Amino acid sequence: MTVERQSPPPRPILGEALRLGVPAVMGMLSHWVLSIADEYMVSRLAIGATPERGYRAIGNVHVASIYVLALVITFNALAVGTQAVAARRWGEGRRDAASGVLRTALVMVLALSALLTPLYIAFAGEMVRLFTGETPSIDRDIVTAYLEIRFWALPAMMAIYVLSGWFAGVGNTVIVMMTALLVNAVNILLNWVLIEGRWGFPRLEERGAALASTIGTHAGLAFMIAYALMSRRFRALNLLRRWRPEREVAGRILRLSAPSFLHYAAVHGGFMVFLAAIIPNTREGAVGVAASAIVWVSTALAFMIAFGFGNAAATLMGQSLGAGDPARARHSVWVCAWVSLAATLPVTLTCALAGPWITSLFTQDPEVIRVSRWLFLIIASFQLLDNFGIILAEAFKGAGLNFFVMVVEVPLNLVLFLSLSWWWGVGLNWGVAGAWGAMIPYVLIFDAVMITAFQRGVWRRGQA
Template identity: 30%
Template sequence: MTSTSKPAMEAVEELPIAEATARRSIWLELKDAIKGTEADYTQISLKKAIFLLAVPMILELVMESTFAVVDIYFVGKLGPSAVATVGLTETYLFLLYSIAMGLSMAITAIIARRIGEKKKEDAGTAAVQAIFLALLASVPFTVGGIFFARELLALMGADSWSLEHGYRYTQWMLGGNAVIVMLFVVNAVFRGAGDAAIAMRVLWVANAINIVLDPVLIFGWGPFPAFGVEGAAIATNIGRGVGVAIQLWALFRVGKHIRIALSQLYVETKTMLHILRTSLGGIGQMIVAMTAWIFLMRILADIGSEAVAASTTVIRIMMFTMMPAWGLSNAAATLVGQNLGANNPERAESSVWTIGFYNMLFLVCVSAVYFFCNEFLMT
């Protein structure tokens, strides 16, 4: 009896050691994911590849949605008309997001494919053309925002307060929209290359600046004047502008998997058209989804600023919780592209099914939170 119980006791003693080792392994992988590690995502284990890519991508998009939540928190203290101004401006930004996200999906797929094929120079060329396309796409929104802000708000049924006091918020947000598109597109370049940690850290910095400047510029803390709702737009543009500057510096200097040389700064029409054709499906998909929100906001504007403000708050909360799902889908796009480029379609398919399962579990949990905690989330 003693001889049989001794191995059993040794096995019991080894359990805590195994658990501690597993926890340490997870912690080390988490540190690698946040720090950013140079790995071949077509060769390492699929679960590890998903973890290393998904963690920074999820954190990146949580940071992106934090912009919206922070802005609406402080602007909410100015009253429903101020929140309505943000919401009505957002309807035009939805169109911009559609273009930016469509371009991002395309460039992530193309960059990932080139990295999988071990063609880093071609990946850099595609990144440059994507940046040119992003800047071109922002021009109409810039012109419209700077010169026709009041008219655009009136078209969406804005109240007199928004037309008189809130139009400068629209001017800043639409006039400075290039930084929004650039954040999306350049981070898509990093994601496709497997440098997801760089994209995450860029938004950490941008959000920190926005969080600090929002109350300072909205309420006029210290030596700064109180800009009101306009201050939220100024803070957001400054934060995103600094983020874009860091992105470009990283793209030229410190990228682990992709780096652009000055010799690549030229227009290559063939590559640009390829990116544009690849992005059309994604842009169309996003426009269809965003158009529904635009019509909803227009209908709510006829009801009143309170209805628009409530809808804006709900959308911002949804964005905050849906972004992790986008992060997982971005990890899938990177893995599919790189594995197809490496002629490994079976691993690419496994990536989709595995990440799809994880995403389903996450969204079921989110749905439960929405259902049972809706009043708490809105207070």
């Protein structure tokens, strides 16, 4: 049967990559700004004590953010499935079917978040005690309070993930960028007000950063819903007005999202163990935690560029396969990869050459600056190659091969990376640099597998 095409002729690939990739990168960068703003602003806490309070606050917020990464952002996997199915339906010219994908996905995340939110809030303290332990490098009470506040944003965060995935799948990454910018603007303003207690508000310190992020997330969701209901482009689709979840669509989203969920849960959980359990137990203690936090958020800029163009690659892969054009799908992914590399290169070089100066923006502690210098160099050693691994992995997801990506990365993270980081960092007492050095074999093997599989055409086997 011939599917009637309602979509326009394909645009030049470079133009499409930039049209989708640049807003996606801006959206990713705004998430980076959210993280760096929290840590920078708490690092300036003026409590009249010593500079140690500032870098310990960085460690507290960073460890809490890693828990959020593992326990909340993992559910961004539902956006992966939503994006893949929506992109394929949109590429086939089936606009009504693509709209049904969004409604079904929203019902799924609302039901899931209603179940998880009270559980997360009730057991936040137990989770922190289980993974972080008794290390003096981290204030467990502050981390727990931060999480309890952030978990109130769980339903809004999950809804934003699904909406972002759907809009990206149909080729509108601008709204994702605008939402992220709004979330950041609200968060930064409220950080300034609540962390140190301005305009008559109480001084909440790290808890103020958590509350600012929670309020900003709800503001972002309100903005996305308003856009979906009132924008000229999508108004006719009745995106949020005909709530009839489709069982077949839900099953397809779950089939595509389940591997990504397991993938994200394992990988983010691995990084949670790395940053919340292994790093605090290295010989540098709180200094190592602070240095790791600063390097993590600073180098994340380059990774966000790669993930932004990876999002574009996933969309172009899904739409091109839906339109029956595998040659365009392959070429689109490589265009996204090379454009991303060009944008990533200056960031990587800056972090490698100016690491101590970057750290000094957060703290003047000489030990934190000394330790972070080596961490910047370790990450620079693999970051450019990892640009290709990230984008090709996202392209595989756009083709519906989420399970393949999971099978490759999860053993590398949970077995190779965690065992080496503990052995080198704690067992051999090489310190925080030894723990971070375990990233090198982990990333290089993953990237080599992604590049080889893509060149061999494994992506052609995907179905969304």
